[in-house]
Structures are given as C-alpha cells and as structure tokens.
Amino acid sequence: MQPPDLERELDHVHTAAFGWALACCAGDRSRAEDVLQSSYLKILDGRARFDGRSSFRTWLFGIVRRTAAEERRRARLRRWLPLTWFGVLQARDGRPDPASALTRSETTRRLERALAALPPRQHEVLHLVFYQDLTIAEAGAVLGVSLGTARTHYERGKAALREMLKEVDRE
Amino acid sequence: MSQADDRDVRDRLATLRQEDAREAPSLAAVLAAARRTGRVGPRPLRWVPAIAAVAVAVVFVVVSVLAPNGQRQALVSLATARWQSPTDFLLRVPGAEYLETMPSFTTDWRNP
Numbered sequence: 410m411q412p413p414d415l416e417r418e419l420d421h422v423h424t425a426a427f428g429w430a431l432a433c434c435a436g437d438r439s440r441a442e443d444v445l446q447s448s449y450l451k452i453l454d455g456r457a458r459f460d461g462r463s464s465f466r467t468w469l470f471g472i473v474r475r476t477a478a479e480e481r482r483r484a485r486l487r488r489w490l491p492l493t494w495f496g497v498l499q500a501r502d503g504r505p506d507p508a509s510a511l512t513r514s515e516t517t518r519r520l521e522r523a524l525a526a527l528p529p530r531q532h533e534v535l536h537l538v539f540y541q542d543l544t545i546a547e548a549g550a551v552l553g554v555s556l557g558t559a560r561t562h563y564e565r566g567k568a569a570l571r572e573m574l575k576e577v578d579r580e
Numbered sequence: 581m582s583q584a585d586d587r588d589v590r591d592r593l594a595t596l597r598q599e600d601a602r603e604a605p606s607l608a609a610v611l612a613a614a615r616r617t618g619r620v621g622p623r624p625l626r627w628v629p630a631i632a633a634v635a636v637a638v639v640f641v642v643v644s645v646l647a648p649n650g651q652r653q654a655l656v657s658l659a660t661a662r663w664q665s666p667t668d669f670l671l672r673v674p675g676a677e678y679l680e681t682m683p684s685f686t687t688d689w690r691n692p
C-alpha cells in the first residue's frame with residue numbers, strides 16, 4: 410500500500426483510532442496523541458506493513474496497542490532517569506488530563522472510572538466490542554488472543570462492568 | 581447478562597465515543613506533529629552511534645586493564661598464587677598414615 414492510500418485509510422479510521430489510543434492510555438489525552446503519532450509514523454515510514462491478513466482497522470488497532478505498551482515501558486524507564494529527578498523531563502502519571510476531564514459529563518466520567526477499574530484485557534475487549542463495534546473474534550485478533558480467550562474476557566468483563574455500573578447508579 | 585443490559589452498556593459507550601470524537605485532533609494535525617518529531621521515510625540506524633560508543637568504551641577498558649604499560653600482563657601472578665579447595669579435608673581418610681609407611685616384619689619377638 411502506497412503512502413497516499415495509507416493516509417486515505419487512516420483518515421477513515423482516525424477518530425476510532427484516537428478512541429482506542431485513549432483506552433490504551435487510561436484516558437490520558439496527550440499520551441494518546443503521542444501514541445497515535447508514533448503509530449502513524451511506523452506505518453508511513455514502512456516499519457509496520459499492512460499485509461491484508463486482517464482488516465485495516467484491526468491491524469491499526471494492534472499497532473496502536475503495541476505502541477502504547479512500548480510507551481508505558483519507556484515511561485517506566487524515564488522515571489529512573491536522572492533527567493526526571495532533576496525535573497528536565499516531566500514524568501507523566503498516566504491519569505487523564507484535568508482539562509479533558511472537565512469537558513466530560515459526569516456520566517461519562519463514571520463510566521470511564523468503572524472501565525478503568527476492570528482488568529486491562531477485559532477493558533480492552535469491552536471497548537473493542539461495544540465502543541468500536543468489532544466482533545469478539547476481531548477483538549481477539551487485535552489483542553493477539555484466541556477467540557475462546559477473548560470471549561472469556563468479554564463475558565467476565567461485561568458481568569464486572571454491569572455490577573460496577575449498578576453501584577455507580579445507586580450513588 | 582440480558583440483551584437489554586448489553587444495549588445499556590453499548591449506549592453508555594456510544595456516549596463516550598461521541599465525547600471522544602469531539603476531542604479528537606484532526607488527522608492532518610497528528611500527521612504534522614508526527615513528521616515534526618520523527619522523520620518519515622526509511623529510518624537511519626539511530627542505535628549505531630550508541631553501540632559504537634559502548635564498543636569503544638569496552639575496548640578501552642579491556643586494553644587499559646590488560647596492558648597498562650603497553651605490555652600484556654596477567655591479572656594474577658600464577659607464581660605466587662596457591663589455591664586450596666575448601667573440601668580438601670574430605671579426601672583425608674582415617675589411617676592414611678599407615679598406607680604411607682612400609683611395615684617391617686621380623687621373627688625376633690624381643691626386638692621388633
């Protein structure tokens with residue numbers, strides 16, 4: 410796929426990819442933007458190649474997820490660098506931006522808190538199925554797990570989220 | 581979990597999706613930022629200088645330890661070194677001294 414075609418494909422899925430990047434970065438908007446930039450860069454400079462074995466969206470989401478994991482590892486390493494101790498580099502704490510949190514409705518913030526409290530895999534499967542409208546099989550492909558494993562995370566995540574939302578609604 | 585519950589979760593996440601979409605930066609802005617921070621195109625081997633620097637440092641340390649005066653020198657002088665196993669005593673069996681001496685036999689019982 411040539412760069413103009415890639416950019417056209419990215420344009421189709423960009424908003425969804427931003428939502429997925431936010432989910433992979435625990436709602437931290439600036440980190441999600443960094444992850445998205447790095448992911449697009451990997452695609453455009455040919456370090457990540459689309460081979461057509463899955464849909465473009467599934468493939469892109471897999472890249473975003475791996476890039477977010479790399480970013481988390483780098484952030485952990487950065488915490489130990491002397492530059493961070495002297496305040497030259499600001500280590501992020503992974504929480505959502507305060508500015509972003511202000512613009513969100515209370516219901517959304519509660520939902521985000523409930524999702525964040527789920528184990529990561531369950532959170533990811535629920536996001537991919539309910540937010541991104543992927544099938545459980547596609548969600549499994551993004552996460553690199555089998556359909557059975559994805560289904561287990563989906564069922565457990567759904568039950569746990571339902572309980573949490575009941576508690577949130579009672580408050 | 582019932583279908584209605586599924587729909588409820590889906591609706592809640594649809595609201596979240598709409599709010600995220602409002603905040604999403606444009607693709608052009610993300611690509612422009614990506615191009616500013618990283619070069620698009622075949623990436624140069626950016627680890628090569630770091631690896632080369634480490635290799636030079638390792639060579640320098642090895643050379644400085646092995647040949648401080650331009651001559652190869654052993655780290656330990658073997659002539660003065662003596663090593664003894666800490667479990668040597670286990671090889672010493674009771675009565676070993678009898679095996680190291682030659683017994684003498686005689687028929688003269690008064691002068692053995």
